[in-house]
Amino acid sequence: MCFMERGYSATSIDDVARRLGATKGRIYHHYPSKADLFADVFRTGMQFSFSSVEPLSKGPERAIERWKKMARAHATGMIRTRAFQRVVWEGVELHLKGATTPEQRDSLGRLIAHRERYARLFRTTIEEARRDGDMQFSLTGIAEELMFSALNSPVFWYSPRAGETDSDIKELVDQIVSFALRGLGGKEGSKNE
Amino acid sequence: MCFMERGYSATSIDDVARRLGATKGRIYHHYPSKADLFADVFRTGMQFSFSSVEPLSKGPERAIERWKKMARAHATGMIRTRAFQRVVWEGVELHLKGATTPEQRDSLGRLIAHRERYARLFRTTIEEARRDGDMQFSLTGIAEELMFSALNSPVFWYSPRAGETDSDIKELVDQIVSFALRGLGGKEGSKNE
DNA sequence: TGATGAACATACTACCGGGTATGTTGTCAA
DNA sequence: TTGACAACATACCCGGTAGTATGTTCATCA
Numbered sequence: 001m002c003f004m005e006r007g008y009s010a011t012s013i014d015d016v017a018r019r020l021g022a023t024k025g026r027i028y029h030h031y032p033s034k035a036d037l038f039a040d041v042f043r044t045g046m047q048f049s050f051s052s053v054e055p056l057s058k059g060p061e062r063a064i065e066r067w068k069k070m071a072r073a074h075a076t077g078m079i080r081t082r083a084f085q086r087v088v089w090e091g092v093e094l095h096l097k098g099a100t101t102p103e104q105r106d107s108l109g110r111l112i113a114h115r116e117r118y119a120r121l122f123r124t125t126i127e128e129a130r131r132d133g134d135m136q137f138s139l140t141g142i143a144e145e146l147m148f149s150a151l152n153s154p155v156f157w158y159s160p161r162a163g164e165t166d167s168d169i170k171e172l173v174d175q176i177v178s179f180a181l182r183g184l185g186g187k188e189g190s191k192n193e
Numbered sequence: 194m195c196f197m198e199r200g201y202s203a204t205s206i207d208d209v210a211r212r213l214g215a216t217k218g219r220i221y222h223h224y225p226s227k228a229d230l231f232a233d234v235f236r237t238g239m240q241f242s243f244s245s246v247e248p249l250s251k252g253p254e255r256a257i258e259r260w261k262k263m264a265r266a267h268a269t270g271m272i273r274t275r276a277f278q279r280v281v282w283e284g285v286e287l288h289l290k291g292a293t294t295p296e297q298r299d300s301l302g303r304l305i306a307h308r309e310r311y312a313r314l315f316r317t318t319i320e321e322a323r324r325d326g327d328m329q330f331s332l333t334g335i336a337e338e339l340m341f342s343a344l345n346s347p348v349f350w351y352s353p354r355a356g357e358t359d360s361d362i363k364e365l366v367d368q369i370v371s372f373a374l375r376g377l378g379g380k381e382g383s384k385n386e
Numbered sequence: 387t388g389a390t391g392a393a394c395a396t397a398c399t400a401c402c403g404g405g406t407a408t409g410t411t412g413t414c415a416a
Numbered sequence: 417t418t419g420a421c422a423a424c425a426t427a428c429c430c431g432g433t434a435g436t437a438t439g440t441t442c443a444t445c446a
Contacts, residue, residue, distance in 0.1 A: 007202070007286075007290070009200070009202045009203050010202050010290075012432080012433055012434080013433075013434065013435090014432095014433075014434095022394080022395090023394080023395055023396075024395085024396095024434090024435090025393090025394055025395050025396075026393075026394055026395075028434090028435070028436085029392085029393060029394060030393090033434080033435080034433095034434065034435090093200075097200070097203075137368070137372075138368055139368060142365065142368050142369070143368070143372070145346055145347075145350045146343050146346060146368075146369065146372045149342045149343055149345075149346035149349075150339050150342055150343055150376065152342075153338055153339060153342035154338075156286075156342075157338045172335065175330070175331055175332060175335050175336070175339075176335070176339065179330075179336070179339045179376040179377070180376065182375045182376050182378060183343065183372040183373065183375050183376035184372070185375060205402080205403055205404080206403075206404065206405090207402095207403075207404095215424080215425085216424080216425055216426075217403095217404090217405090217425085217426090218423090218424055218425050218426075219423075219424055219425075221404090221405075221406080222422085222423060222424060223423095226404080226405080227403095227404065227405090
């Protein structure tokens with residue numbers, strides 16, 4: 001499950017197999033094609049985010065408070081499972097560019113749809129927060145993109161330091177979420193915890 | 194000059210040639226290898242940004258005002274030359290992952306160094322703005338990453354609408370820069386134009 | 387205990403794509 | 417007019433890789 005660092009086409013099945021201490025035969029015994037293997041990693045990566053964020057989106061608090069929790073969970077997940085998230089990212093890219101085969105197309109299609117539902121969790125929340133007067137931005141679509149670009153960004157630039165503690169990561173996440181929150185015109189007021 | 198949409202390894206020289214209405218021979222007549230072709234596109238893309246932003250970084254105004262102009266120029270460039278910017282992005286990614294051949298490595302290396310100098314223009318400016326009390330953020334490195342993630346993001350999600358005017362793009366850029374500025378803890382005060 | 391099938395490994399095929407070697411055409415200078 | 421060279425096109429080579437076909441081992445169950 002680890003061809004998450006070279007990219008889809010740059011990674012051969014043999015690479016993956018070697019990494020697993022196995023051979024190609026094993027992989028093709030479990031997955032019908034390379035695309036299916038990729039889709040499985042994609043799905044797994046998304047599942048991390050979904051299962052940690054979705055419950056938070058249904059809390060009883062004010063929208064902005066829910067958003068803060070969701071954003072923290074999302075960003076933390078991006079850091080903790082960044083290898084998977086790179087695959088997810090590339091999957092989205094592949095879909096936008098137009099995946100090669102038709103089967104691959106709709107396999108990716110369903111995953112993208114799932115991702116869409118995930119994004120909607122955030123979109124409805126920030127729209128609600130805006131109605132509450134707790135955020136201000138003009139076009140929702142753009143605000144959403146900018147928000148995700150910030151929350152997702154550690155996938156690309158974060159790399160673990162030696163002897164890094166959980167509170168180090170917490171600090172990172174703080175700064176990320178704070179950036180996004182202020183970007184969305186959020187009142188940072190009250191307290192951040 | 195147009196293999197900027199499929200990605201490096203997903204694009205064959207024949208693809209590029211077909212796009213140009215030419216053949217492989219023509220391309221290999223002008224470039225010694227695929228990597229060199231890629232490097233040239235990379236360089237061209239960066240040049241757009243550099244030449245439009247670098248002069249602005251030397252203006253006489255207050256740091257935050259310089260930053261606003263730089264950020265606007267950068268974001269506008271990302272939108273206007275996004276095909277090139279995708280190549281630049283992938284070039285950086287390739288470098289981080291470890292380019293295949295050694296020659297490719299240091300070819301990319303010099304380009305990355307150039308890009309580093311470009312990023313420094315922004316870094317020094319936001320640090321100066323912070324000293325001026327016009328911005329507030331904790332870790333500069335992270336702030337820089339978050340800032341670029343927002344300013345660069347249209348490269349990935351923007352796609353031109355039919356009948357789009359310059360002022361539409363200006364509005365887009367406004368929202369992007371505003372997001373980044375607030376994210377950096379900037380006083381949006383005065384006016385934005 | 388022998389048959390069966392899952393869970394692999396090994397060997398092989400087919401194809402694609404980077405790179406090269408060799409044509410072909412036009413231009414320009416002597 | 418011809419030789420030389422730039423600017424391509426065409427034909428080919430060859431390594432790498434997705435996918436397949438065929439072993440081989442081991443557990444389970446009749």
